[in-house]
Amino acid sequence: MSDLSSFAITRKWPARHPERLQLYSLPTPNGVKVSIALEELGLPYEAHRVSFDSQDQFSPEFLSLNPNNKIPAILDPQGPGGVPLALWESGAILVYLAEKPQAQALQLLPADAALRYETLQWLMFQMGGVGPMMGQLGFFHKFAGKDYEDKRPRDRYAAETRRLLGVLNQRLSGRRWLMGDAYTIADIAVFPWINNLLNFYGAGELVGIAEFPEVARVLQAFLDRPAVQRGLQQPGLA
Known part of the structure; x- marks a missing residue:
């Protein structure tokens, strides 16, 4: 049995x-x-909800694991060499x-070095691009930013989002996934943001999503994956 009691975060979120x-x-x-990555890989995990409503991310217990007070974070009892490992930053976790x-x-x-x-x-x-830009667009389009009379900030992020979608659309032309036939952590990183842009932020018309059919095609293939559907439901978190 793994002992995680030395990690303060387990006092607020006990590990069952x-x-x-x-x-x-x-x-x-x-x-x-x-x-989604955990579901795709079939790795057993236990999910704990970090509620922003109660500012859990600023609690001493969460900060003991991630001093940057952002989700997600993980605690792997079977880290390298069998030693528990705490890790944050979603990109680092995916790798x-x-x-x-x-x-x-x-x-x-x-496994191939070049790929x-x-x-x-x-x-x-x-x-560096998709997440920050689409997140800012979401703020200015859906949340408090939509009440600003000056629409230049929203339009700036909308224009940059369109540019990024154009890069993705070109890359995906003739490819099944970002890396061709191989489904990778790059897809797992990118497409939750595209899904959020369209289905949560409701910014499809604003960014002209119809101009990017390759992005829409691969997004649908992504959403059709059973592991993606399970991961989006975030067992224990929704």
């Missing part, structure tokens, strides 16, 4: 199954990246999960 990977998250685009020995069968991160770095390139594209 301490032998399983512990996920601290919410069903946001960044949060579901990790639950870590894809490299776990139990995950090698699915190959969410190619591996190309996959990481698209992962960083999401982290």
Whole structure:
């Protein structure tokens, strides 16, 4: 039996199954990246809801795991060398999960060095561009920003989102996934944000999604995956 009692976060969110990977998250685009990867890889995990309504992310227990007070974060009782590992930042977590020995069968991160770095390139594209830009667009289009009389901030992020969609549309032309036939952590990183842009932020018309048919095609293929559907539901979090 794994002992996680030395990690302060388990005092606020006790581990019912301490032998399983512990996920601290919410069903946001960044949060579901990790639950989708876990479902795709078939890795046992226990999900804990970090409620923004009660500001759980600022609690001493959560900050003991992630000083940056953001979800998702994980605590893996079977880290490298069998030593528990705490990890945060969704991109880092995706790489870590894809490299776990139990995950090698699915190959969410190619073993070939050149393809591996190309996959990481698209992962960083999401982290540095897709997520931040679409998140800001969501604020100005759906949330408080929609009440601002000055629409220049919204239009700035809408224009940059359209540019990013154009990059993705070109990349996906003639490809099944971002890396061709191989489904990878790059897809798991990018498409929750596209899904959120259209189905939560309701910004499809604003960004002219009809101009990006390849993005829409691959998004639907992504959403059709059973593991994606399970991961989007975030067991224990919704």
